[in-house]
Amino acid sequence: MRIENFTWNNQITQHLHTQYPIIQAPMFGVVTPQMVAAAGEIGVLGTLPLGDLPPAICVKLIQTTKQLTNKPFAVNIFLNPLPERTEELKQRYARCKTYVEHLAKQYNLEVALAEYEEVHYTDYREQVDAIIAEGCKIVSFTFGVFDNATIAKMKQKDITLIGTCTSVAEAQALEEKGIDIICVQGIEAGGHQGTFLTETLPEIGGLSLLARVYEAVQVPLIYAGGLYNAKTVLAARTLGAQGFAFGSILMGSQESNLAEFEKEALRQAQESDLVLTKSFSGRYARGLRNTFTQQLDHSDYILPYPFQNKLTLELRKIAKQKENTAFLSLWTGQSRGPYSGASIKEILTHIIKEVENDII
Numbered sequence: 001m002r003i004e005n006f007t008w009n010n011q012i013t014q015h016l017h018t019q020y021p022i023i024q025a026p027m028f029g030v031v032t033p034q035m036v037a038a039a040g041e042i043g044v045l046g047t048l049p050l051g052d053l054p055p056a057i058c059v060k061l062i063q064t065t066k067q068l069t070n071k072p073f074a075v076n077i078f079l080n081p082l083p084e085r086t087e088e089l090k091q092r093y094a095r096c097k098t099y100v101e102h103l104a105k106q107y108n109l110e111v112a113l114a115e116y117e118e119v120h121y122t123d124y125r126e127q128v129d130a131i132i133a134e135g136c137k138i139v140s141f142t143f144g145v146f147d148n149a150t151i152a153k154m155k156q157k158d159i160t161l162i163g164t165c166t167s168v169a170e171a172q173a174l175e176e177k178g179i180d181i182i183c184v185q186g187i188e189a190g191g192h193q194g195t196f197l198t199e200t201l202p203e204i205g206g207l208s209l210l211a212r213v214y215e216a217v218q219v220p221l222i223y224a225g226g227l228y229n230a231k232t233v234l235a236a237r238t239l240g241a242q243g244f245a246f247g248s249i250l251m252g253s254q255e256s257n258l259a260e261f262e263k264e265a266l267r268q269a270q271e272s273d274l275v276l277t278k279s280f281s282g283r284y285a286r287g288l289r290n291t292f293t294q295q296l297d298h299s300d301y302i303l304p305y306p307f308q309n310k311l312t313l314e315l316r317k318i319a320k321q322k323e324n325t326a327f328l329s330l331w332t333g334q335s336r337g338p339y340s341g342a343s344i345k346e347i348l349t350h351i352i353k354e355v356e357n358d359i360i
């Protein structure tokens with residue numbers, strides 16, 4: 001199909017100062033500073049995921065990335081509300097800890113999970129201070145929206161803000177707060193869903209959501225979820241996206257932080273192996289179904305985020321060391337495309353060329 005007057009240059013490239021309105025999606029645990037730098041080399045926006053890492057580690061990762069590239073890149077953080085520590089939560093934590101340790105033992109994994117008192121999490125305001133101090137100019141976020149004072153602080157520094165929505169109401173909430181760009185995340189996406197206004201996931205497909213968000217807000221939109229070739233980019237563009245984020249198709253890449261056995265497990269995975277699970281973190285995420293997700297999902301042993309995430313941290317670490325995919329969170333979306341092991345430069349350039357040859 002040919003499209004008249006197609007140009008890559010649009011509000012997203014103008015905001016982000018990139019050649020293409022294409023984004024290497026944030027993927028905590030997968031994206032390396034090398035991947036972010038490689039994205040920049042081909043005119044794409046790289047995104048450095050910082051999750052809820054302590055400020056000192058954020059600074060280190062940002063500095064490493066800055067040493068590798070002078071191109072613009074985004075940093076990405078988690079804005080989940082921090083649950084109140086109560087006696088009831090402490091007791092629940094202890095029950096879940098015992099259950100998970102016993103379960104792992106049944107499968108020959110000896111693991112001592114963190115005690116409740118050892119669970120630490122970072123306040124995003126501290127991360128923001130570190131990000132500002134490092135001179136970052138693009139901040140994307142998920143699981144919530146910043147408080148007004150933090151937004152004002154970042155706007156004062158001319159930082160471009162990219163928020164994540166999974167519903168029309170969330171898009172409107174982000175727009176009301178003055179967020180510059182909204183990333184519409186479809187339910188087909190790999191990893192965590194960014195949902196923040198409801199406990200349950202909005203039951204709407206990604207393309208339906210994109211079309212409705214486009215009608216409901218004025219800010220430029222990025223679409224994330226299931227993009228893997230020119231046709232999927234065109235579909236998102238037709239429905240109102242100006243920016244296109246790629247996650248799962250980059251997981252097998254040369255710059256991916258995944259171990260070879262993890263890449264292989266993802267390569268072998270069939271459609272029926274995928275699940276939306278709260279088992280590892282307490283929030284819905286899409287990835288491979290395994291012993292752990294099957295035992296935990298629909299059980300009473302799932303704590304609210306971030307406690308479940310912290311609880312299972314050591315388990316995931318040991319499982320990775322032992323190359324045990326039954327107890328590892330392997331996130332991936334519904335479309336993984338060719339799942340190439342090439343550099344992300346080749347993978348994304350191929351898609352850019354495909355769009356230019358087939359569509360423009």
Ligand SMILES: Cc1cc2nc3c(=O)[nH]c(=O)nc-3n(C[C@H](O)[C@H](O)[C@H](O)COP(=O)(O)O)c2cc1C
Nearest residue numbers: 025027028142189190191224225226247248331333
């Ligand atoms: C392994 C993995 C980790 C992810 N980590 C993050 C993250 O740290 N922050 C974030 O906003 N989104 C995260 N996501 C979601 C992606 O940014 C993006 O929305 C998703 O990958 C797009 O869908 P796709 O996987 O179909 O391309 C992650 C996704 C994956 C697969």
